[in-house]
Amino acid sequence: MYYFWHISLRIGMLSNLTYPTQNTDKAFKFLEKNTSFLRSLVANCRNDLEQLTTVIEPILNAPKRCEVAPFYIQAINTENSTFLVTNLFHVETVQIVDHSEEWIIGRSKLNCSIPIAELSISRSHAILGHEAGKSFFIKDVGSRNGTKVNYKRLSSLEPCLLQDGDLIEFGLIKVEFFITSFIEESEDVWLEKEEIAKVG
Numbered sequence: 171m172y173y174f175w176h177i178s179l180r181i182g183m184l185s186n187l188t189y190p191t192q193n194t195d196k197a198f199k200f201l202e203k204n205t206s207f208l209r210s211l212v213a214n215c216r217n218d219l220e221q222l223t224t225v226i227e228p229i230l231n232a233p234k235r236c237e238v239a240p241f242y243i244q245a246i247n248t249e250n251s252t253f254l255v256t257n258l259f260h261v262e263t264v265q266i267v268d269h270s271e272e273w274i275i276g277r278s279k280l281n282c283s284i285p286i287a288e289l290s291i292s293r294s295h296a297i298l299g300h301e302a303g304k305s306f307f308i309k310d311v312g313s314r315n316g317t318k319v320n321y322k323r324l325s326s327l328e329p330c331l332l333q334d335g336d337l338i339e340f341g342l343i344k345v346e347f348f349i350t351s352f353i354e355e356s357e358d359v360w361l362e363k364e365e366i367a368k369v370g
Contacts, residue, residue: 200230210266216250221352228350229255229264238337239344243284243298245306247351252300258284258345272299275340276313290315290341299329306332306349315341 211229215221225246232244232255244255254267267273273283276295286295292313300306307329310317317324318339324330332338334349 204264207264207266210268214246214251214253214266214269215248218248218250221248221250224352225350232264232348232350233257235335235348236346239346241343242346242348243338244348244350245300247300247349247353249353254284254298256284258286258343272297274311286340286343288341288343291343292341295340298332306347308332308338308347313341 211225212219212222215225225248229244229246232242236242241258242256243258246253246255251269253269254273255264256267257264259265267283270283274281274294274297275284275286275291276282276293277286277288277291278293279285281294284298292315294311295313296308296310296317298306298308308317308319308324309329310324310326312326316339318337319330319332320337321339332347332349334347336347338345338347
């Protein structure tokens with residue numbers, strides 16, 4: 171209880187949340203009920219409480235962004251860490267998938283960072299990864315029913331660059347992919363992204 175009170179107090183003192191008051195209260199209530207989520211979030215923010223106050227708003231608002239699917243994977247990219255937030259474990263719960271360079275998605279609870287209990291999904295179905303937090307990709311690892319991005323089936327083991335708002339399909343499961351980045355990108359990176367968008 172002291173742990174939560176201390177974090178809540180620091181968040182309040184920093185006053186970096188841009189919510190109206192009612193949303194701030196909602197955030198505190200959510201964190202109070204989900205102390206394991208809070209601990210994981212603090213750990214993935216490397217105990218940087220100022221960073222935590224910045225990331226909590228987009229995390230809580232991610233479900234509102236879903237337009238075509240009930241499930242989502244949100245990539246959180248900070249100066250210190252890159253981790254995932256998703257409701258794929260259960261549509262009404264939110265869980266953090268700890269920092270890594272790659273995450274395995276599939277049906278196996280033992281081998282997968284994001285296990286999905288759906289028969290159309292292979293034990294090891296796909297890999298979601300990133301390159302130093304600058305770009306995210308998905309690749310199918312030889313799944314039976316395939317992986318699609320924006321309705322286009324991917325070739326096995328061929329990485330596909332992901333953009334914010336992309337729709338991913340693992341077998342029969344549709345998932346919206348969001349990117350929330352708190353790293354200032356150089357002009358060269360922005361120009362590269364613009365070129366990729368033009369080609370696409």
